[in-house]
Every structure is written in C-alpha cells, then in structure tokens.
Amino acid sequence: MSLQIMNGQVVNPLEMTVVKTDLFLQDGKIVGLGSAPKSFKAEQTIDAADHWVLPGLIDCQARLRDPGEPEKANIESETKAAIENGITSLCIPPDTQPPIDNSATVELIHHRNEMFGHQAQVYPIGALTRGLGGEQLSNMASLRANGCIAFSNAKVPLANNLVQRRAMDYAGGQHSLVIIQPLDHDLLANGCAHEGAVATRLGLPAIPEAAETAALAKDIELVAQTGARTHFGQLSSARSVDMVRRAKAKGLPITADCAIHQLFLTDHDIGNFDSNMFTIPPLRSQYDRDALREGVADGTIDCLCSDHQPHEVDAKLKPFPSAEPGISGLDTLLPLALRLVEEDVLPLADLIAKLTLNPTTIMGLPGGRIGIDEVADLIIVDPDSHWVCSASNFVSKGKNTPFEGWDFHGSLTHTLVAGNVVYEAR
Amino acid sequence: MPSNSIQLDDNGKLRHFLSIEGLNQTILNEILDTADSFTSVTDRTIKKVPILRGKTVANLFFETSTRTRSTFELAEQRLSADILSLNVTTSATVKGESLLDTLQNLEAMQIDMFVIRHQNSGSAHFFAQHVRPGVSVLNAGDGQHEHPTQAMLDMYTIRHHKQDFSSLRVAIVGDILHSRVARSQIHALNLLNTAEIRVIAPRTLLPMDTESLGVSVYEDLEQGLEGVDVIIMLRLQKERMRGALLPSEKEYFRKFGLSQERLKLAKPDAIVMHPGPANRGVEIESSVMDGNQSVILQQVGFGISVRMAVMSMIVGQSGLQSGGDA
Structure with a gap:
C-alpha cells in the first residue's frame, strides 16, 4: 500500500517546524518527505492543501x-x-x-x-x-x-x-x-x-x-x-x-x-x-x-x-x-x-x-514523529472549520462533558494508522 | 448568579425555595411580611387556612431532624395540605433505589411540593432540576450548603426584636465550616443590608476565604462579641473532636462558649439565638440559654409562620388576602 499526502502544512514536532511539504507513505512507514523516493508510485493521493498534517x-x-x-x-x-x-x-x-x-x-x-x-x-x-x-x-x-x-x-x-x-x-x-x-x-x-x-x-x-x-x-x-x-x-x-x-x-x-x-x-x-x-x-x-x-x-x-x-x-x-x-x-x-x-x-x-x-x-513508544522510516500514524486537520461541541455527537460511549456548547476551530479530516486511512470525516 | 434562574419564575416569583443566594431583598421582605400575617393564625384557636387545600406535600428527610421536620409538618397542616412524610433513611434508597427513582416514584403519586433534607450539598438544586414542571422543591437543608427556611426564621426573629437591619451588628459563633445554617444566614443578612456580620470560630472550623462571603472573621470570641446586637450560636457536633478539628469540648467552651460574663461584652439589649439543638455547656452556658436575652424558643415558634409563608408564596399566594379563614 502506498499513499501520498500533497500540499499539506506538515507539523514536525522534532524540528519544531510547520512547513508546506508532501509526504510519501509505503508499507506503514514514511518513505519520503518533500520528494518521493525512486520508483514510488502512489496508489492513493490525499490533497491536504490548507490543512495541517501531524x-x-x-x-x-x-x-x-x-x-x-x-x-x-x-x-x-x-x-x-x-x-x-x-x-x-x-x-x-x-x-x-x-x-x-x-x-x-x-x-x-x-x-x-x-x-x-x-x-x-x-x-x-x-x-x-x-x-x-x-x-x-x-x-x-x-x-x-x-x-x-x-x-x-x-x-x-x-x-x-x-x-x-x-x-x-x-x-x-x-x-x-x-x-x-x-x-x-x-x-x-x-x-x-x-x-x-x-x-x-x-x-x-x-x-x-x-x-x-x-x-x-x-x-x-x-x-x-x-x-x-x-x-x-x-x-x-x-x-x-x-x-x-x-x-x-x-x-x-x-x-x-x-x-x-x-x-x-x-x-x-x-x-x-x-x-x-x-x-x-x-x-x-x-x-x-x-x-x-x-x-x-x-x-x-x-x-x-x-x-x-x-x-x-x-x-x-x-x-x-x-x-x-x-x-x-x-x-x-x-x-x-x-x-x-x-x-x-x-x-x-x-x-x-x-x-x-x-x-x-x-x-518509549513508536510514532509521534515525522521523518523517514517513522511509522505512518498521521492525522490531517482542517484548521479553519468551525463547530460547536455537543455530547450527542460524541463518539465515546461517555457523554459526560463540561464543554457542551463550546465553539471550536479546527476539525479532523483524516486519521491514518500505519499508512492506511482508518478514518475520513464525511 | 446561576442560582437566580431556577428558583424564580419569569415574573420573579418563587417557584422553588433552594437557597438564599440568588434571591433578592424584595422576596426576603415579602417572606417576612407574609410570615407576619400567619403569626396571627398561629395564635388563633382554629389554626388553619385553606391555602394548600387539595395540594399534597411530601416531606423527604434523608437526614434526621426534629425541629425542622415537625415545624414543616405543622406549617403544612395549618395550610390544609395533605401530607406524606417519609423517613428516607429507612426506606427505598437504603435498598439501592437511586435518588432520582425515589423522587420520580413519588411524583407519580401526584405530589405538588417536596420538602427535602439531604446530606449532599447541592441536592436541593439537583431535585429542582429534575422534578416535573409545576412541582416545587423546598430545601430543608442540603449538606453544608444552605438551610434557607432556618435563615428566614432567624431573620424574622431578628426583625421582631430589632426592626432595622442596617444598623445591626450580628455575630455568628461556631462551626461555620460545616454549617448550612450559617451560609444561609450570611446571605440573608447581606441581602437585608446588615451593617456588620461577624463570624467567630477557631480556624479549623472556618472554610477557606470566609471573608468572600461578605463577613469579617474573628478568631477571638471576646473581641468578636464587642458591641454586637445579635449573637447567633451554632451547634457544635461531637464528631468534630474525632476529626481532629478540636481538642475537646471543654477547651472549646473555654474559648468559644457563650457565658454570662461574655454576653456582657455585647450590647445590653443584645439577643441570643441558636438554631438548635443546643449543647448546654459546650457552645452555650445554661444560664444564657434560659436567660432573658435568649430568644431561642421564640425562634422555634416563628419557624412555623415562616415556613407557612414560603409555601404559600410558592403556590402563588402572599398571606391571607385570598385565603380567608377556614
């Protein structure tokens, strides 16, 4: 499985940077940052323009x-x-x-x-x-x-x-x-x-x-x-x-x-x-x-x-x-x-x-980093989306929240685990 | 204040009676004036008015009570209510029924008004948030939070003797930390523009930031009693010794007990109050309790009129104008 995430603002906690770049994923790992490795062929592409990738x-x-x-x-x-x-x-x-x-x-x-x-x-x-x-x-x-x-x-x-x-x-x-x-x-x-x-x-x-x-x-x-x-x-x-x-x-x-x-x-x-x-x-x-x-x-x-x-x-x-x-x-x-x-x-x-x-x-866990050979657990966030918190929309079984009615900016669009999209917001 | 909304309806009339906090001076005065009109009923040979005729009041006491419960029951009887009194410490909740289930089961019996005492602070608000529209909740003491009818009968007693609050110095002595009575009294005294409210207690019986309630704090009884018009003694519960809050009853009496000698530090016409039950020789000397400045027994009697007043205001009637004689 290979996937590329294009045009996203990539948040790199190791280097403390937010840079617009492309990410290339293969076999559960990050294999390319900015440019694809030789012979990389994406089976799937996500356009993350104006989105954060972290x-x-x-x-x-x-x-x-x-x-x-x-x-x-x-x-x-x-x-x-x-x-x-x-x-x-x-x-x-x-x-x-x-x-x-x-x-x-x-x-x-x-x-x-x-x-x-x-x-x-x-x-x-x-x-x-x-x-x-x-x-x-x-x-x-x-x-x-x-x-x-x-x-x-x-x-x-x-x-x-x-x-x-x-x-x-x-x-x-x-x-x-x-x-x-x-x-x-x-x-x-x-x-x-x-x-x-x-x-x-x-x-x-x-x-x-x-x-x-x-x-x-x-x-x-x-x-x-x-x-x-x-x-x-x-x-x-x-x-x-x-x-x-x-x-x-x-x-x-x-x-x-x-x-x-x-x-x-x-x-x-x-x-x-x-x-x-x-x-x-x-x-x-x-x-x-x-x-x-x-x-x-x-x-x-x-x-x-x-x-x-x-x-x-x-x-x-x-x-x-x-x-x-x-x-x-x-x-x-x-x-x-x-x-x-x-x-x-x-x-x-x-x-x-x-x-x-x-x-x-x-x-001492894997993940948490963006770099070559790091595990491709990644998320993509739309920073401009605006929404109101409501327990009735919680995915968790627990609805006990003190944040009912709060205004939030930024919402998740994709979750990737080991290079696979496991969640995509509708 | 969030507590404003739930107790009052859109016209600012009482819907529940949960805490003094969140009420206003107008309502407090209306309660006192209404109670005045009921004091005369209590003095009659036939002590009944039909204000609550056809209404059912449930007294739910999750904690034991003698005074509060019996004066509530008498007040309900004198307003011609049908009464259901439950000693909940021995009933269904002990068998595992949830608090809300108990409440809803009773609601199914068409109860119009609940008088509730419960050991958790906030329980009165909790019940009020969950009863059906049109059903009222009266707080007869919730944990260490408030005991608003007690405070109102205390205000009534003070007004009976002293009239104008704005020139009064009032001292509240004893276990402020655990006292729902003290909290309600402090809110009420402040709403009625009392000139000065002092609380007097050892530091272990004072909550954090006591001053934020709008009082001045004294840790010395004799200084605190200087020149006051009203002395309110609070009951000292014996458990406080076990919790390492105090060394002994004896030492407490030595430092904070109200004796004849100390009473002289207050104004000569100062009145002595106690919400009861009092521990003679622990917080108050017998001779003071039975002395001519004590109004303690009067407080109990006024408790009936004040509770009649609150209940009749909740059903939309202030005093006797529309009730008439039975």
Missing part, C-alpha cells in the same frame, strides 16, 4: 473501562472514539477491574483490541503493586515483557513510603518508567471541590492544594533517593508546577503532564453544582490555571492528556458530591489543544510535541 496523537492517560466496567465504555467504543478524534495511541492506567497486575489481563486487553479495536494502539500501564494494594510489588519484569510500558498505582497512592521507595527502586532497576498521580488521601478526605471561595459558598467538602503538593514533595524526594525515572500525571496546582520546575532544574529524571481540561476550566465553572465539573484532582483557581498554562509554555509540563474517564449517564445524575468524578475527554482533546494555539499559550509545533513526540519519548 503525527497521530498519543494520549498518555485514558481510561477505556475495559475490562470491568462495560456500562461505562469498552475497548471497542473508546478506540473508535480515539481514531475518530485523531488519537492513534492510548496509554491506559492499571485501575481496570481486575487491575493490570498480571500478564493475563495484559493479554486480555491486547486480545480485545485486536478483536474489537479500531486500529488505535493500546498501551497498558502496569500496576506498581499487586491489586494496587500498596503492599506487594507486582511482577514488573513479566508485565513489561508482556507489553506494559510503565508502572503506576493509578489513583491509589501508596500509603507506605517504604513500599513506595522499594517499588521505585525495583522499577528503576529494570529501567521502567514510574508514573505517579500525586495525591494524599488523608488530605483529599471526602473532598470534591477546590478549597477556595467557590467551595466555601457552595458548602462543598474541599480539597486543598496540599492534597497534591504534600504527596508530590514526598514523591520528588523519593525520585532523588532512588533515581527512578518518574512521570507525574494530571497536575492541577500552581505550587505543583513550581515544584516540578525546580526538581527538573536540579536534574532529577522527572517529566509531567496535565489534563487538558485543567487549562480551560476553574472551580467557578462548577456554577450550580454541575456534576460534569466534578474531577479529581479538582478544577482549581484561575491562578492555578494560569500557572499550568505557563508550565505548558515553558516546558515544565511535557505532555497533555485527555484524562479520559467515560461514565454512564447515571454516574453523573446525582447531587454533586455523590456523582462520580471525571470527564469524557477523547472527543475534546484535539480541539481544546488547538485552542491553546489560538489563545497564544504556545506555538502549534510546541503544542503538537506535547501530544506526540514527548509522550512517545517518555513512554
């Missing part, structure tokens, strides 16, 4: 709810949502049911993706401890051999610092990446909204910044102690950005991401107890939002993710504190990201790096 997006944190919660979503529904929204690879945290702490679950996930999936790569993140229980280390070497790309205890922080230290030592010893969502469960308590004027007025149990930063400080110290390469996920507060910035400056092997919604929403958006605004970590203040954007712009935050958490309708159809936290994010990852360029937070190529090159580099 690597397929890598979502470094998305829950597909599979196995275990079919009422919320499954691999079939969510890989379809990914592909139709320009996401060609998904990293999934280990808090499935059962958790990803054994090779059988990893195989099950791979098997289901082969059987029912829609061409998106699904990369399981293994559990750091068995059953996410925080007591016994998981069989990390076996899990890794079976395809786990990193290890994490997901939303269940390790209560025992000694176990955490050893888990990081063990993972570090086999050169595996550790992923931590910093969260202190004592300080989180039963909180459901950022500790500030909004929670005070609405009488919502509050979550202080320290629920994140106290854990993060400890985690950074354990990185310093163990040298384990560690990625911090879903940062939400200004103080966290500052801590990560300083730790990186000291040369610690640290990277970080934040959920894209944290760059657009604040606790004020809770409005009248809108349960679609309930997330953990919570939507924080304008100050935090601005600091996160600064962290994105200056490179402190390496990646952006959807933190996709699809829910069935009933999960949100409850009073705010009883609702389940999380946002269905696959359908809004790309348009929100493009909005950051529109709002001058960072240039297009820098932005795309945070959704492609950076996550693949950190997680």
Whole structure:
C-alpha cells in the first residue's frame, strides 16, 4: 500500500517546524518527505492543501473501562472514539477491574483490541503493586515483557513510603518508567471541590492544594533517593508546577503532564453544582490555571492528556458530591489543544510535541514523529472549520462533558494508522 | 448568579425555595411580611387556612431532624395540605433505589411540593432540576450548603426584636465550616443590608476565604462579641473532636462558649439565638440559654409562620388576602 499526502502544512514536532511539504507513505512507514523516493508510485493521493498534517496523537492517560466496567465504555467504543478524534495511541492506567497486575489481563486487553479495536494502539500501564494494594510489588519484569510500558498505582497512592521507595527502586532497576498521580488521601478526605471561595459558598467538602503538593514533595524526594525515572500525571496546582520546575532544574529524571481540561476550566465553572465539573484532582483557581498554562509554555509540563474517564449517564445524575468524578475527554482533546494555539499559550509545533513526540519519548513508544522510516500514524486537520461541541455527537460511549456548547476551530479530516486511512470525516 | 434562574419564575416569583443566594431583598421582605400575617393564625384557636387545600406535600428527610421536620409538618397542616412524610433513611434508597427513582416514584403519586433534607450539598438544586414542571422543591437543608427556611426564621426573629437591619451588628459563633445554617444566614443578612456580620470560630472550623462571603472573621470570641446586637450560636457536633478539628469540648467552651460574663461584652439589649439543638455547656452556658436575652424558643415558634409563608408564596399566594379563614 502506498499513499501520498500533497500540499499539506506538515507539523514536525522534532524540528519544531510547520512547513508546506508532501509526504510519501509505503508499507506503514514514511518513505519520503518533500520528494518521493525512486520508483514510488502512489496508489492513493490525499490533497491536504490548507490543512495541517501531524503525527497521530498519543494520549498518555485514558481510561477505556475495559475490562470491568462495560456500562461505562469498552475497548471497542473508546478506540473508535480515539481514531475518530485523531488519537492513534492510548496509554491506559492499571485501575481496570481486575487491575493490570498480571500478564493475563495484559493479554486480555491486547486480545480485545485486536478483536474489537479500531486500529488505535493500546498501551497498558502496569500496576506498581499487586491489586494496587500498596503492599506487594507486582511482577514488573513479566508485565513489561508482556507489553506494559510503565508502572503506576493509578489513583491509589501508596500509603507506605517504604513500599513506595522499594517499588521505585525495583522499577528503576529494570529501567521502567514510574508514573505517579500525586495525591494524599488523608488530605483529599471526602473532598470534591477546590478549597477556595467557590467551595466555601457552595458548602462543598474541599480539597486543598496540599492534597497534591504534600504527596508530590514526598514523591520528588523519593525520585532523588532512588533515581527512578518518574512521570507525574494530571497536575492541577500552581505550587505543583513550581515544584516540578525546580526538581527538573536540579536534574532529577522527572517529566509531567496535565489534563487538558485543567487549562480551560476553574472551580467557578462548577456554577450550580454541575456534576460534569466534578474531577479529581479538582478544577482549581484561575491562578492555578494560569500557572499550568505557563508550565505548558515553558516546558515544565511535557505532555497533555485527555484524562479520559467515560461514565454512564447515571454516574453523573446525582447531587454533586455523590456523582462520580471525571470527564469524557477523547472527543475534546484535539480541539481544546488547538485552542491553546489560538489563545497564544504556545506555538502549534510546541503544542503538537506535547501530544506526540514527548509522550512517545517518555513512554518509549513508536510514532509521534515525522521523518523517514517513522511509522505512518498521521492525522490531517482542517484548521479553519468551525463547530460547536455537543455530547450527542460524541463518539465515546461517555457523554459526560463540561464543554457542551463550546465553539471550536479546527476539525479532523483524516486519521491514518500505519499508512492506511482508518478514518475520513464525511 | 446561576442560582437566580431556577428558583424564580419569569415574573420573579418563587417557584422553588433552594437557597438564599440568588434571591433578592424584595422576596426576603415579602417572606417576612407574609410570615407576619400567619403569626396571627398561629395564635388563633382554629389554626388553619385553606391555602394548600387539595395540594399534597411530601416531606423527604434523608437526614434526621426534629425541629425542622415537625415545624414543616405543622406549617403544612395549618395550610390544609395533605401530607406524606417519609423517613428516607429507612426506606427505598437504603435498598439501592437511586435518588432520582425515589423522587420520580413519588411524583407519580401526584405530589405538588417536596420538602427535602439531604446530606449532599447541592441536592436541593439537583431535585429542582429534575422534578416535573409545576412541582416545587423546598430545601430543608442540603449538606453544608444552605438551610434557607432556618435563615428566614432567624431573620424574622431578628426583625421582631430589632426592626432595622442596617444598623445591626450580628455575630455568628461556631462551626461555620460545616454549617448550612450559617451560609444561609450570611446571605440573608447581606441581602437585608446588615451593617456588620461577624463570624467567630477557631480556624479549623472556618472554610477557606470566609471573608468572600461578605463577613469579617474573628478568631477571638471576646473581641468578636464587642458591641454586637445579635449573637447567633451554632451547634457544635461531637464528631468534630474525632476529626481532629478540636481538642475537646471543654477547651472549646473555654474559648468559644457563650457565658454570662461574655454576653456582657455585647450590647445590653443584645439577643441570643441558636438554631438548635443546643449543647448546654459546650457552645452555650445554661444560664444564657434560659436567660432573658435568649430568644431561642421564640425562634422555634416563628419557624412555623415562616415556613407557612414560603409555601404559600410558592403556590402563588402572599398571606391571607385570598385565603380567608377556614
């Protein structure tokens, strides 16, 4: 199979450039940039004039709810949502049911993706401890051999610092990446909204910044102690950005991401107890939002993710504190990201790096690059198209979005996986 | 404010009664004036008016209550409503029925008005967003958010004794963090142009940015009581000791308990209020509670008239002009 994409504005995150050029694809790879290799004969041509061509997006944190919660979503529904929204690879945290702490679950996930999936790569993140229980280390070497790309205890922080230290030592010893969502469960308590004027007025149990930063400080110290390469996920507060910035400056092997919604929403958006605004970590203040954007712009935050958490309708159809936290994010990852360029937070190529090159580099994955011999996972975007977000048009099974009614610029026209067009917008 | 829209209809009349926030001074005064007209009903030998005749009111209490629930029931009876009272802590939701299913099952029984107390902040708004058009929701306390009828009966009590809010200094003492009563009172006092609202509490019982509610914060009871006209004591729940919010009841009383001695710091004609149930010897000394500046028992009685007022305004009638005697 050979295909050429002509006249597109090619966004190259490796060189940080946006250049009008042609791409030539053969046998799943990029074989020509600008000019076709000798004897190349295109079987298919896409004219991408006035369109952007970029690597397929890598979502470094998305829950597909599979196995275990079919009422919320499954691999079939969510890989379809990914592909139709320009996401060609998904990293999934280990808090499935059962958790990803054994090779059988990893195989099950791979098997289901082969059987029912829609061409998106699904990369399981293994559990750091068995059953996410925080007591016994998981069989990390076996899990890794079976395809786990990193290890994490997901939303269940390790209560025992000694176990955490050893888990990081063990993972570090086999050169595996550790992923931590910093969260202190004592300080989180039963909180459901950022500790500030909004929670005070609405009488919502509050979550202080320290629920994140106290854990993060400890985690950074354990990185310093163990040298384990560690990625911090879903940062939400200004103080966290500052801590990560300083730790990186000291040369610690640290990277970080934040959920894209944290760059657009604040606790004020809770409005009248809108349960679609309930997330953990919570939507924080304008100050935090601005600091996160600064962290994105200056490179402190390496990646952006959807933190996709699809829910069935009933999960949100409850009073705010009883609702389940999380946002269905696959359908809004790309348009929100493009909005950051529109709002001058960072240039297009820098932005795309945070959704492609950076996550693949950190997680050790193929894709995310445009160059000769790179895998031809590509997407094409019409930057001028204008549309209004509506959950009813979501491809994801989860319709829980706080972005209903938002105006977006830029929409996906094609998704290519391994050189094949797997989605084309009608 | 988003909460404006849902409680009021297009003509600015009450449709639900969910929170003081989002209401305006006109409505608050109308509630107080209407309550005045019902206080006379309560004093009659036949204490009934037909304003809610033919209407069915369901009292749904997901949390226990003595005072609020019984005064709501009396208010409903005096307005001639048919009443269905459910103690939901022991009913279907415990068996796994969702909150919304419980509500919709009751709606199918042609309920006109729900009086709801629930442990989640925002639950009253949640119910109001999901009832059928024409069905009203009254918030009898939602989590730590609001308890608007309690606040209105407190305003009624204050007005009964003090008339003009714009010259008053009011102190609210105690567990502000967990208190839905305090939040409603603060909104109401602000809407009624109270000269100064002070909240007095140890830092562990104050929410973040308390000042943003429109109050001044005191962490010292004696300073805070200086020259006030009204003292509202809040109930201190015993669970607060277990949560490491306070060391002991004894120490709390030493720092924040209202004693005769401390009461003297307030204006000589200051009134002492408490939404109940009070812990004697923890937040308030017995002699103050039973003393001649205490209006605590009066508050309970006024609770009936105020709740009658709110319910009659929701069905479109202010006071007795169209109701007449039964």
